[in-house]
Amino acid sequence: MNRTAAITGIGVVAPGGIGREAFWELLTAGRTATRRITLFDPTKFRSRIAAEVDFDPKEAGLSAQQARRMDRAAQFATVCTREAVADSGVDLGELEPERIAVSIGSAVGCTMGLEEEYAVLADEGRRWLVDHTYGVPHLYGYMVPSTLAAEVAWEVAAEGPTALVSTGCTSGLDAVGHGAALIEEGTADVVLVGATDAPLSPITSACFDAIRATSPNNDDAEHASRPFDAKRDGFVLGEGAAVLVLEDTEAARRRGARIYATISGFASRSNAFHMTGLKPDGREMAEAIRVALDRARIDPSEVDYINAHGSGTKQNDRHETAAFKRALGQHAYEVPVSSIKSMVGHSLGAIGSIEVAACALALDRQVVPPTANLHNADPTCDLDYVPLTAREHDMRVVLSVGSGFGGFQSAMVLSRA
Known part of the structure; x- marks a missing residue:
């Protein structure tokens, strides 16, 4: 029997609004969410603009302990997962946990958590040898990108294949592709797929400044991202996440699920x-x-x-x-x-x-x-x-x-x- 992967749930955390509908409204209105960086002082950088997410962990439904434990990228992924599962209507409790899989992509992992902790351990860069006693208990998790996939798996009690896909800027597409393959080959019945990145930190800005890849159009942040325009001068950094629920198409139809699209x-x-x-x-x-x-x-x-x-x-x-x-x-x-x-x-x-x-x-x-x-x-x-x-x-x-x-x-x- 040929199996295909259907998208039955969508969760989005993106610049300009939290949630699937706010995201779609921004896109169809043609509005831009690019602005001067507020997450840190960008004054010394060539490119001082980005597309930031206005995100408060508590308002997004995360507990104080989750907000303390998770890097911002993991917080995004968890909030997206909750929205996607609710949107799909799938009752994960009725499934064998071994038949629930996770495939999450990320290019730079827990960048913000790592940079913040390094600043503390190195006394704002003054010490070459860092003092590990100042490290938070979750520092190791920040160093291991697979933490992001693990957080999603814990959220849905998934005991099937769980993977972190990191292939640079194609990570998000590749993670969805990997998840679709798990459905097609019959390894899983439901796969939580997607990607998350929260890279807006001084180290990221410095890296892209060095290769002059980002736009220096700081005086007009709203119009700085100009794909295919003759006056474009580089990309504008952003942050965000999306998680999708994938199911076998025929199984989704049998339970009367809304199918947004199939991955062909x-x-x-x-x-x-x-x-x-x-x-x-x-x-x-x-x-x-x-x-x-x-x-x-x-x-x-x-x-x-x-x-x-x-x-x-x-x-x-x-x-x-x-x-x-x-x-x-x-x-x-x-x-x-x-x-x-x-x-x-x-x-x-x-x-x-x-x-x-x-x-x-x-x-x-x-x-x-x-x-x-x-x-x-x-x-x-x-x-x-x-x-x-x-x-x-x-x-x-x-x-x-x-x-x-x-x-x-x-x-x-x-x-x-």
Whole structure:
């Protein structure tokens, strides 16, 4: 019996609002959540802007002990998990715990917890040898990225396969792909999939400043993230998380679940070329798209919408445009494409799952989110990038792609149930 993975629950913590509906409202309104950084003093940095989440652990339903124990990224994932499970309506208590699995992605793990603790242990960097006696009991958990997946597993009492996927900026897509494979092969009946990152800290800003990847447009933070625009000058950091409930499609139908979308195909490739560089022809991303479509048994001409990686760097946007043309041929000029990073920033490993959530909602509601801030199209990016305004559109097949440092390229095909 062929099994396919269906998305039956969605939970989102994103800049601009907590929860699935607040996220979707921001996207369809074409609003941006980018602003000057408030989580620390960014004065000394080249790029002083980000897309922050207005998040209070207590208001989000976490206990004082959970807030103390968890890094901000783990808090995001836990809140998303609760929303996704409630949205799905699945009674996890009726399942064998060994049949519940977890697949969570993250690019940088517990960055904020680690940096905060290092500052304490090193006396704000004054001591080369840190004093471990000042460390909190949960410091080891901050050092181990798999803590993020473990927190989700504990939240739902999952005793099946539990994994942390860390493949840079494709982590979110890859974690969903891994979870879908667990459903397809029959290893699990329900999988909590998604990704989380809370990277907004001085060390992260310093790293991206060093390679000049982030936008220095500090005087106009609201319009700094400009994918595919001729005046784009780098991406805007973000934070957030999304968790999805995956079930076998037929089982979900039998219990009368609402199915947002099914995951029809997934593939990933590497360019084996450069840590940050991309070849201009887009061959590796095009190959990931081709294989994902083949696995879904879907012709390129059937793609109705593309959710682009769309980071807002000149190199990435041109690379993607070439990949779409290479993979879809003439149809690339006919299909709407957009980047939600223009509104919620680039939350590194988390963004792939946040974008899958956006794709599932787009299929469910038949609306394409826009590319905000796209006023002056780059002539080399000559596709339909849905500038400024959301668009009602008949969709049955959606393609979401990701591109990450290290040369990772991933593609996922979602279909309307």
